Each structure stands twice: as structure tokens, then as C-alpha cells.
Amino acid sequence: xxxxxxxxxxxxxxxxxxxxxxxxxxxxxxxxxxxxxxxxxxxxxxxxxxxxxxxxxxxxxxxxxxxxxxxxxxxxxxxxxxxxxxxxxxxxxxxxxxxxxxxxxxxxxxxxxxxxxxxxxxxxxxxxxxxxxxxxxxxxxxxxxxxxxxxxxxxxxxxxxxxxxxxxxxxxxxxxxxxxxxxxxxxxxxxxxxxxxxxxxxxxxxxxxxxxxxxxxxxxxxxxxxxxxxxxxxxxxxxxxxxxxxxxxxxxxxxxxxxxxxxxxxxxxxxxxxxxxxxxxxxxxxxxxxxxxxxxxxxxxxxxxxxxxxxxxxxxxxxxxxxxxxxxxxxxxxxxxxxxxxxxxxxxxxxxxxxxxxxxxxxxxxxxxxxxxxxxxxxxxxxxxxxxxxxxxxxxxxxxxxxxxxxxxxxxxxxxxxxxxxxxxxxxxxxxxxxxxxxx
Ligand code: GLU
Numbered sequence: 234x235x236x237x238x239x240x241x242x243x244x245x246x247x248x249x250x251x252x253x254x255x256x257x258x259x260x261x262x263x264x265x266x267x268x269x270x271x272x273x274x275x276x277x278x279x280x281x282x283x284x285x286x287x288x289x290x291x292x293x294x295x296x297x298x299x300x301x302x303x304x305x306x307x308x309x310x311x312x313x314x315x316x317x318x319x320x321x322x323x324x325x326x327x328x329x330x331x332x333x334x335x336x337x338x339x340x341x342x343x344x345x346x347x348x349x350x351x352x353x354x355x356x357x358x359x360x361x362x363x364x365x366x367x368x369x370x371x372x373x374x375x376x377x378x379x380x381x382x383x384x385x386x387x388x389x390x391x392x393x394x395x396x397x398x399x400x401x402x403x404x405x406x407x408x409x410x411x412x413x414x415x416x417x418x419x420x421x422x423x424x425x426x427x428x429x430x431x432x433x434x435x436x437x438x439x440x441x442x443x444x445x446x447x448x449x450x451x452x453x454x455x456x457x458x459x460x461x462x463x464x465x466x467x468x469x470x471x472x473x474x475x476x477x478x479x480x481x482x483x484x485x486x487x488x489x490x491x492x493x494x495x496x497x498x499x500x501x502x503x504x505x506x507x508x509x510x511x512x513x514x515x516x517x518x519x520x521x522x523x524x525x526x527x528x529x530x531x532x533x534x535x536x537x538x539x540x541x542x543x544x545x546x547x548x549x550x551x552x553x554x555x556x557x558x559x560x561x562x563x564x565x566x567x568x569x570x571x572x573x574x575x576x577x578x579x580x581x582x583x584x585x586x587x588x589x590x591x592x593x594x595x596x597x598x599x600x601x602x603x604x605x606x607x608x609x610x611x612x613x614x615x616x617x618x619x620x621x622x623x624x625x626x627x628x629x630x631x632x633x634x635x636x637x638x639x640x641x642x643x644x645x646x647x648x649x650x651x652x653x654x655x656x657x658x659x660x661x662x663x664x665x666x667x668x669x670x671x672x673x
Pocket of ligand 1: 240241242274415419432433437
């Protein structure tokens with residue numbers, strides 16, 4: 234069975250970058266009729282917070298990316314300790330003692346000598362007595378000893394990839410305070426949970442190389458890997474610093490529709506044409522991981538609003554009537570309201586804005602040169618209720634009386650009644666205007 238997982242660390246809100254990872258893993262599982270696990274990578278007790286676990290779930294639920302089960306790394310520490318013991322037993326784990334400053338110094342020296350800044354394995358040549366003394370003095374931590382050979386895999390996005398293990402530092406798997414690090418925890422989880430496909434960002438490629446060797450050392454079989462390109466801003470600029478402002482909850486707050494966001498993210502950076510899907514089944518159907526490219530993928534948050542609008546414009550009244558009631562529109566006017574504003578909303582929030590305009594009246598916009606004309610015209614507008622013919626009859630009479638026609642006739646009246654230059658068909662809108670401030 235195909236099993237995938239989305240494995241966020243609960244150290245912040247998830248953003249569009251995380252969403253890409255979550256969505257790809259979700260779609261692979263659903264397309265194969267498999268299982269999608271939400272794995273909370275919370276081995277770091279200082280940085281992990283429960284409020285972020287809740288927020289991650291809330292954001293995924295909003296999008297409809299439902300998981301089959303939740304796993305938490307903090308509940309599996311004994312499994313990681315077992316794996317660490319095994320690596321120790323087979324001589325692939327060694328204790329090291331360098332402080333971050335010492336490591337930094339080593340790296341600088343290597344770079345000065347034009348050598349790659351790879352950990353020099355000094356820990357391996359320490360005697361037991363030296364280790365005892367250092368452990369006493371500053372505490373030790375543990376690195377995995379890579380086999381210096383090429384690590385190869387067929388990546389579902391990148392293709393055949395080969396990394397020279399000698400160019401990679403032996404990864405630290407356990408910190409001085411005993412905290413198990415993600416690199417080993419993830420290997421143990423992926424194996425225990427039967428994960429068959431791992432999709433994650435291209436920033437994890439080196440991790441993958443080391444994890445493949447850890448898996449081999451533990452006698453585990455590696456899953457299939459796919460590393461998607463990282464998102465950049467619209468001009469190709471790094472997005473990492475701005476991701477904080479692209480949290481999923483901010484997009485939700487801005488009125489972006491889940492299906493617009495998911496449709497966009499499911500095709501961005503792939504050779505498949507961008508298309509707006511109406512539901513998850515359509516999204517699943519058209520998804521092909523192999524069609525994604527390796528080039529950095531441009532993301533422009535501004536693209537999400539027209540897509541949201543397009544998605545909403547496809548709604549029938551019955552799809553959105555609840556939201557219309559919630560916006561305060563009385564049931565007897567709700568369908569007419571939707572017929573009038575449906576094509577003019579960008580987000581669902583605009584429903585309330587439109588109803589406010591209709592029920593409380595818009596602030597009139599009247600240019601100086603139109604003031605007399607508008608006053609004269611409004612004096613001719615019969616008191617309500619208005620119907621679908623009122624606008625036509627009224628403007629014909631105004632035309633007759635004032636000699637104005639075309640844009641010069643209609644635009645000042647639209648602006649006086651709605652405060653806007655654009656908007657719905659005025660003959661349909663007028664019957665819904667409960668208050669006309671310009672007339673008052
Ligand atoms: N917690 C890791 C991260 O958020 C998971 C990476 C992975 O998918 O293995 O980067």
C-alpha cells in the first residue's frame with residue numbers, strides 16, 4: 234500500500250511552502266488509494282508548541298487535506314534510542330565533542346585551504362581517556378559515520394542523483410543533552426510506519442543521502458524520494474524571509490478559497506496546464522509527481538485572488554446561499570442578491586460588503602460638474618420599491634429631461650447610487666438598494 238506523510242515541526246504556522254509538500258504527499262496517497270499520515274516532528278521540546286500542533290491541524294482541515302492518522306515523534310523516543318543503540322553496536326555511531334565555535338574555526342581553516350568544509354572526524358581518533366575527560370568537561374554528542382562512497386537514488390522529480398558521501402559531514406543524530414535529531418527519527422518513523430513515498434523540498438536532498446545510508450546500516454529499505462523545487466517570489470527572489478507573511482491562516486483570513494489555493498499549488502512548477510479544479514477528486518485525478526520540474530518555482534500571492542473569484546463565479550445560488558444568509562441578506566432577497574453580485578465578488582467576504590452597501594446605502598460619489606444633473610435626476614426617481622424596469626424607465630425619462638446620454642448619463646448615476654464606477658447591471662441592482670443616500 235502507498236503510504237505518505239506530511240511531517241511539519243510545530244514551531245510555527247504552516248505557509249505556502251509547507252503546503253506544497255503537504256499537498257503532494259496527500260495527492261500521491263489519495264491517488265493510489267493509500268494512507269496519508271500527519272507526523273508531528275516534535276523532538277525539540279524547546280521550540281515545539283502545542284498551539285502550533287493545533288494550528289497545523291486547523292489549517293489542513295480548512296483545506297480538506299484530511300489525514301488517516303497522526304503520529305508524534307515525542308511519543309516514540311524509545312524507538313529512536315533503540316536505533317541509536319544499534320548504530321553504536323555496529324560501529325557506525327561515534328561520540329564527538331567540538332563546540333560550535335571550534336567547528337566554525339575548522340570550517341574556516343578548510344575553506345582557506347580551498348578544501349570542502351566537511352567534518353574531519355577528529356572524534357574517531359580520541360582515546361577512551363580523552364573522551365572521558367571531554368565528556369566530563371563539556372558533554373559529548375553523536376555522529377553517524379558515513380561510508381565514503383557514492384549515494385545514489387532515482388528521485389521522482391530530479392531523476393537519477395548521485396552524491397559523494399565524502400563531501401558530506403557525518404550527521405549529528407543525538408545532541409549533547411540527549412535530544413534525538415530529526416535525521417534519525419525520520420528514518421525510524423518512515424520504516425516503522427511503512428512509508429513508501431517521501432516528497433519534500435529540495436533543501437532536504439543532502440539529508441536524504443545521509444538517511445539512505447542510515448537506513449542501509451539499520452537494515453531498512455529506503456522509500457521512493459521526490460524533492461520538489463523551492464518557491465521563490467514573483468521575480469525569482471528568495472521567499473524564505475517572506476514565508477512568515479504567507480501563512481495559510483493569513484490566506485484564509487484574506488478570503489482565499491481552499492480550492493483555488495490547492496488548484497494553484499497542485500500545478501505550479503509542473504508541465505501540466507494550470508486549471509481550476511472544482512473538487513478534490515479532480516485535483517487527485519490530474520496529479521502527476523513526475524511532471525514537476527527542478528527549476529525554482531515562482532509564486533505570486535496575487536494570483537490567488539483572481540482564481541478565488543473565478544472559483545466563486547462558478548457557484549450556483551444553492552452552493553452559496555448559506556453564506557449569503559450569513560452576510561445578513563433576508564431569505565426573500567437572497568437569490569436576487571446572488572444574481573446581481575455573483576459576478577462581482579472576489580471573495581466570500583465581498584457578500585457582506587455588498588449587502589452593507591445595499592442595506593445601508595453607499596456613500597455617493599458625485600463630481601462637481603455632475604452635481605446639478607444628479608440632483609435633477611434623483612428628484613425624478615420614484616420612491617421604492619423598485620423593480621427590474623425602474624432603471625430603464627427612469628434613465629429614459631432623465632435622458633429626455635436633461636439631454637444627456639450614454640456614459641455621461643449612466644456613469645454619474647451609478648456613482649451617485651453605488652459610490653463606484655463599476656459593478657453589477659444597474660437595472661438588477663436598483664431593486665435591491667434599500668437606502669439611496671444620494672436621494673436623502
Ligand atoms: N520536519 C521536517 C521538516 O519540516 C520533515 C522533513 C521530511 O519530510 O522528512 O523539514
